[in-house]
Amino acid sequence: MGSARTFESIVIIFNPNSTGNAPELAEELHGKLTKMLPYSPEIVLEPTQHAGHAVDLARDAAGRGGDVLVVSVSGDGGYNEVVNGVMQAENPKAVAAVMAAGNANDHRRTVGTKPLEEAILEGNVHNIDLLRIHTGQKENEPLEYAHSYIGFGLTPVVATELEKGSKGALTEMVSVIKTFSEFKPFEIRLDNGKRQKVDSLVFANIPEMAKYATLSEAEETPRDGKFEVIFFPHMPKWRVALNALRATTQGLGDQPSVSSYEFTTLKPLPYQMDGEVKNVEAGIKVRVESAPAALPTIG
Structure with missing residues (x-):
């Protein structure tokens, strides 16, 4: 059973040049959370600027410490970057989530149970397994993770x-x-x-x-x-x-x-x-x- 959580900050990461509707969904999620949550976290929209940028944004957000939720408004690839950024930050209080806005959305389609804003309101955090791959990384290089x-x-x-x-x-x-x-x-x-x-x-x-x-x-x-x-x-x-x-x-x-x-x-x-x-x-x-x-x- 997951424990109910509130967050000091919520960072919403999206690709502004997405071929889908990621920018609109990100703005919509920001508005819903601002109105729905009974507490007042800092809610920030973070557009990516290039491939791989979501890793940096997620690592920076989670690395600041505290109870932070990092949301990827994306498909599976964008969420992969956010997951890796959160894992690199090594903040045990950081939580990752995805709002489907891609082509396949395998992870969200398979694992998601309810609209994301409702899940955030309820605050039921749970832990899932990841896949970790070793491909000859040097000692100072981060390992890579996959969610699906x-x-x-x-x-x-x-x-x-x-x-x-x-x-x-x-x-x-x-x-x-x-x-x-x-x-x-x-x-x-x-x-x-x-x-x-x-x-x-x-x-x-x-x-x-x-x-x-x-x-x-x-x-x-x-x-x-x-x-x-x-x-x-x-x-x-x-x-x-x-x-x-x-x-x-x-x-x-x-x-x-x-x-x-x-x-x-x-x-x-x-x-x-x-x-x-x-x-x-x-x-x-x-x-x-x-x-x-x-x-x-x-x-």
Whole structure:
């Protein structure tokens, strides 16, 4: 059971150049909270200026200490930045939340239970698990966290292609078909020493992804200290297509659930964290692990 919380400050982070309605939603949330809350926190609107800026804004907001709520009015990628900023601040009283304003909104759609302003009014904070990934960071570099999933292979390749064009169902469908037809598998070394060709490797903290796909039968709220591993070894493309169709219709069913997973890259690889595409160098031992109850959140 979460404890009822009030906040000294509420920082609302949004992209003013969002292709969606993030600026309008941020202003609307600011107005509602100003009228609804029976106490008077400082409520600040913080527009981002460039990619990655939300990490800095969230870290600065949470790093000032005290009871602070950092809200991301965004999709999964924007919320990923806010989560990482809050985690870097290491303020145990800081709370993160998201108001959906993106393309997929997987996390909010899967985990959210009520309108965000109502949840903030009730003040029921609870902790959820995060995914933490080690990709050869130096000692002074922060680790990276994902709130929903981390994907290697087809997942980040499709994501990169989608980001090149405008959003929309037809555009997305054409991009996916084109990318899928050109996609080639990647090779990794598993922790047992064997090399393996892989089409897709996804570590899922929530059971749904990319608006349509049901990855596993896991509970919706990530609070068990584990995550699901969805592993597609290299196979004929028609079989990959069938698996994708299955994911979008009936779901992939039960998947292995673990608290950590390791492999070694043999070539540079792109990977996707909650919609944000990043890269890892060759020869890196990648470790993905659950960070149990790492993030205080609301909503």
